[in-house]
Amino acid sequence: MANLLITQTCVRSCPYCFAKKHMDDNDREGMMNWKDFIYLVDFLEASGDRHVSLLGGEPTLHPEFPDYIVYLLERGFSVNTFTSGIMNEKRLRRLERVLAGANPDKISFVVNINDPLKSNYSETERVKCFLESFGHVSSPGYNMYRPKFEMGFLFDYINTYGMRKHLRLGLTHPIAGKKNAYIRLPEINQMIETLLSYEEYFIRFRVKAGLDCGFPLCVYTDEQLGKMYKISGGRLTFGCGPAVDIGPDMMVWCCFPLSDYHKKSIYDFNNMQELLEFYREKQMNIRTEVQGIFEECDTCHWREENMCDGGCLAHQLNNFVNEAPVRMPEVYQV
């Protein structure tokens, strides 16, 4: 599944935003046009993929956003949209009208919800309006960018708006060489403890946590692993692989934290398999230099047995930024 960035602008400016670097470096007015969009849908279909994620910036700012969703549905795709849920009344009502008859199994939203106590009132109200309309096809998303955080409100939202009982948890990572808010290595354990302090909520409200990639297995104690196993519904992995983001300018990159790393044109590839293979190879090159985010990764048998990828590559690349360029050239940003 690929992420199509159909806009490069957002209504919010979150401190952890992993797309910020990309948006700053590119034309914020840039939006994906129909022709490129059709090309990408063909590209995905030719790759055997019938699922698309729409991202931004804020994808709902795209004037054709409802049309794009309908188009994807007409093509037999299922569509997941990552959104803040913040949109004006007119846009919301239009979206409601357009998607009124849509098959709820084919559309979903991941609504990135910030702590209401730390957000402005009007934003929060707009999100609530969105959830009143689309809560039944939405899952909450939350980005953990500090070791301590409050997330009880997410369970309130799930219950209040009948949201899908799946909480997508984003782990914030560094963007190599840039300043963004993210969880430092020494803070990981604290962050896990904070997360697991909500174990009871997950169990009581039958909500499953979907954890983003990037943390290695060894940052968890065995007891924490057990709890994580339960709250994730048994879907616990410690991988770090290409997510594949495709921008409005038809450039493609591995994932947002690596958005400057071997950025390519989508036209360089014939299908998704080729593209993934390309980025897997680049990731392998980095791992040849440094096995993981900890020195111990070099000799770790969990990594050798492919149970863990050694954490997010962005952490490794971030370490290379200030050193002399002594490593193999593929490791550096291109």
Next chain:
Amino acid sequence: MNKMKHILVCEDNEELIRKFSFEAIVVKTKNPEHVGHIGRVVEETNKVHCIELTIEDNLSGLNPLDDWKEVPLHIKAPRMGHFLDFVRVRHLLAPLSVRVFLNSGYEETYTDLQLMSSLGINCGLYFDENPINWKECTDLMDFVVYPKVPRATVEPFHYIITEYQPKETINFSGVYFNNPEKYLHIDKNENVALTAENLTAGKYLFNGVEQIQNIAENKAYKAYFQTWKKKFHKISACSACPAWRICGGFFENRLESNPGCREAFSELIDAADLHYNNKEKENEKQPQLCQL
């Protein structure tokens, strides 16, 4: 008997249609409600090759009728209209034998045809006096000739690609029922002309349906097929064009005012070549099995 087996193209005129017998006929109409009826009238003693329905409004405003199902149909609409409205029409058009043609003079037409094709509606461009956006046209050609996934056809590019033979010239006017090798145009007074333009301009071959059977001997008819050679009396934009054999000077009258056909169609002939070669290679790969 029409030895040349021409298909007659006429207006929506029952009296005229009933004069023909055992002919394949294209009927042009502007009235969506006539489509089914015309189809039935033609089928009484003739055969419907196609009904060409020209509408003034956008396609998205069209209300296809139930009795269109039995009729091969070409719809000429200026534009597709709003996408979400088109989606409604798309579901109604999907079960029909229909090709939709949009006006090449509108900027959005080229993208809209991609949309329609990718959603399974056979479609195409039609050209009138409006300028053609050659860059957009080239993009559309690329879309048609290098498909990543199966799509509905887009004319005239699909015709050119599939009919192309390396050492032959092809005439894609047939896509618009305007190739005198295959189609003849006739008005209610039974004036017969080589093309729609000639019929409108009063340049008739002769008068009377019955004369069509002797058309092979008609001087003007025979001369028409030699007119292309005039472009070779000296080096001309068309004679010197790499794409001559797939275009035949179709855009000659807009060479000065709306240049760009050479580049666009040169790309198309390269694509047609590639397509042909790939097809040949595929044929070569077929294992030769014994007949069972």
Next chain:
Amino acid sequence: MPTVIFKPTEKCNARCTYCDVVSLREPKTMEVSLLKEIFIKMDAYLKEFPEEKFEFVWHGGEPLLLGNEFFEAAIEYQEDFCAETKDRINHCIQTNLTLLKPEHIGFFQKLGINSVGTSYEPIEGIRGIGKKVNSELYNDKFFHGINLLENNNIGWGFIYVVTRKSLEDPVALFHTLANLKPDGGFMMNAVLIYGDDPDNLAITPMEYVDFLGTLFPLWWQHRHRWPEVDPFSSLVKNAEGHNSLGCVDSGSCGYEHIYIGPNGEASQCGRSADWGLISYGNVKDRSLQEIMKDPKREMFFERQEYLMHNDCMDCRFWKICHGGCPLDAYDEKEKNFDRKTFWCELKSVFIEKYFEPITGYSF
């Protein structure tokens, strides 16, 4: 198979700026009585050599200037005097087509001509009619002739003569030639101008090579799309091991050609007759057997032997060149042909600079 280059007339209705026929003050035309003699002699030759055939090329001047009675006579004489051998006479004709009439079609059909050789020139002011070299009128008549041929299912191919004007836009020219008959073929020959060149049409051999070099990559890239274009197609065939050589390169013209002029004068070929280089006497006085066995032909065989051991020794292009046309090699002082021609160098330049690097073939 002997080729008879039959030039029954030196007259031409056209005024092509590069053609030396234009300069003839009193162009000659063959008498019908001589035509009769030629058929009688062809019959005798074919009877003596039952395995042989004649390629009988009607040439000019413009052969269609011959009256209908001349063609009717040819048909009659062939029927009357070659009754047993006529199937071994293959007629072909080289004509500018501007005078082609429906009755000619009948003659062609009766003589078994199913394809016609012609010339085509889309650049104004080169081939034309009248003192003003009216190209428009010429091409109008030319295409009328083409239509007549096509309507009667007679094939045609053409030669293009490369002049200085052709160098202005070779690509546009090439496309025009290639588009004219996509299923056919054409040959591009360099113009040969003897004497004055008031219209500045002559090109240097190197200019001809670069002209071809400009077009070759274009042709090669889409060679299956274009018609057979010479010299490219022949070179490729030879590089692929299929022998395809014209008279200039074959090294064997000495065995094959007889020229017969309007007064019955016999020579090796049209050029040798025009230049007054070789005379095999006159068909009025000699049999075709005698002409074919004329001792002067030894010069051509000796030339091949000489070149193989001298000028062309170790030349890797020998098999496709054979030292070039003997006539181009003629030396006025030495009175012989024993040297390679100036075209040899140019052939090798074209092959080494353009052909081999692009095709990957090597001789």
